Amino acid sequence: MDLxxxxxxxxxxxAIGSKKSLLKEHKFMLLATLLIVVAxxxxxxxxxxxxxxxxxxxxxITPPLAIITATPPPAPSRWATSSAILKIEKDTxxxxxxxxxxxYQDPVLTLPNIDNNVDFHN
Amino acid sequence: MRKLPIILLGLLLIALTATxxxxxxxxxxxxxxxxxxxYRTSYQNYITVKNKYLTYRTLAAEKEALxxxxxxxxxxxxxxILYLNMLRDKVxxxxxxxxxxxxxxxxxxxxxxxxxxxxRSLYDTPTTLDDLERVSxxxxxxxxxxxxxxxLQTSGEILYNKAAILEKSLRSIIAALEFETKTILASGTDLxxxxxxxxxxxxxxxxxxxxxxxxxxxxxxxxxQNLVADYNKGIxxxxxxxxxxxxxxxxxxEIIKSIKGE
Numbered sequence: 387m388d389l390x391x392x393x394x395x396x397x398x399x400x401a402i403g404s405k406k407s408l409l410k411e412h413k414f415m416l417l418a419t420l421l422i423v424v425a426x427x428x429x430x431x432x433x434x435x436x437x438x439x440x441x442x443x444x445x446x447i448t449p450p451l452a453i454i455t456a457t458p459p460p461a462p463s464r465w466a467t468s469s470a471i472l473k474i475e476k477d478t479x480x481x482x483x484x485x486x487x488x489x490y491q492d493p494v495l496t497l498p499n500i501d502n503n504v505d506f507h508n
Numbered sequence: 509m510r511k512l513p514i515i516l517l518g519l520l521l522i523a524l525t526a527t528x529x530x531x532x533x534x535x536x537x538x539x540x541x542x543x544x545x546x547y548r549t550s551y552q553n554y555i556t557v558k559n560k561y562l563t564y565r566t567l568a569a570e571k572e573a574l575x576x577x578x579x580x581x582x583x584x585x586x587x588x589i590l591y592l593n594m595l596r597d598k599v600x601x602x603x604x605x606x607x608x609x610x611x612x613x614x615x616x617x618x619x620x621x622x623x624x625x626x627x628r629s630l631y632d633t634p635t636t637l638d639d640l641e642r643v644s645x646x647x648x649x650x651x652x653x654x655x656x657x658x659x660l661q662t663s664g665e666i667l668y669n670k671a672a673i674l675e676k677s678l679r680s681i682i683a684a685l686e687f688e689t690k691t692i693l694a695s696g697t698d699l700x701x702x703x704x705x706x707x708x709x710x711x712x713x714x715x716x717x718x719x720x721x722x723x724x725x726x727x728x729x730x731x732x733q734n735l736v737a738d739y740n741k742g743i744x745x746x747x748x749x750x751x752x753x754x755x756x757x758x759x760x761x762e763i764i765k766s767i768k769g770e
Contacts, residue, residue, distance in 0.1 A: 465688075474760075488750055497660060506561065506638075
């Protein structure tokens with residue numbers, strides 16, 4: 387083998403060696419990227435999922451909204467101003483106060499508290 | 509001319525009777541309640557003097573006991589008279605009695621008052637404690653057998669009458685309301701609810717009347733040892749009647765509300 391052939395072989399070996407090292411570097415980079423992606427996904431999703439599952443979530447109860455609608459008062463009947471009805475109402479209210487003020491336990495009506503057994507010897 | 513004094517006396521008596529009939533019972537009630545203090549003081553004095561006599565048994569103590577006892581028994585008689593007078597005035601001034609009912613009650617009271625007034629003068633004659641006791645016993649017997657029944661029956665009548673007046677007033681209100689509802693119904697207005705209340709109110713008044721009737725029978729039948737207990741039973745029945753009247757009155761107010769559309 388002449389010198390040129392030897393140099394060619396050496397150059398080829400070198401080229402092959404550099405290609406191998408390049409392939410190794412690529413693999414490392416790919417692995418590192420994959421690890422970073424996995425780690426990022428883990429950090430992003432895992433804590434949220436675990437906290438959601440383990441801790442009871444406070445229920446947010448929103449109070450029902452009271453919707454106040456102004457209801458119009460019932461329209462008084464045409465008898466509401468009738469003088470006869472108004473008189474009856476007044477009489478009934480007067481009588482109510484009479485009934486409430488009537489007391490049948492009137493102590494003045496009961497018998498006087500007297501000594502009805504007068505005896506000078508005992 | 510000889511008859512003139514008699515005629516004048518007759519006119520005076522009529523005037524006095526008329527004044528008594530129209531009298532306001534508050535005056536006689538005040539006289540009666542105020543007299544209770546005089547009665548109590550006199551009673552305390554009689555007890556003190558009697559105890560002194562029972563301790564020493566001297567002639568002086570006996571004389572003192574006689575005087576004190578005489579005063580006390582006269583005051584006791586006067587106290588009963590004032591009680592009956594107050595009842596008489598209450599009956600006279602209270603509406604609701606028919607003329608015959610009122611006259612009957614008043615005549616019963618007057619008989620007892622006349623008896624007491626004439627008997628009162630008998631206390632001046634006794635000269636011994638035994639004689640004084642005998643005169644006192646007459647009043648006690650009369651009180652136990654007649655006066656206390658007249659007193660409590662009259663009180664019961666007054667209270668019953670009070671309840672009956674309320675019941676009649678409510679009945680007349682309901683009658684007026686019934687008349688109005690008929691007019692309203694004729695106009696085509698629906699009064700189903702009001703008519704139900706009306707029926708319920710009438711039922712309550714009937715129940716009240718039943719209780720009143722029961723009470724008046726209790727008052728009329730007051731006899732014997734359970735006199736006061738029976739009288740209190742009558743009062744309780746009237747209180748029950750009052751409760752029914754209250755309910756009936758509130759029903760009437762509900763009817764009016766529904767008619768007015770409130």
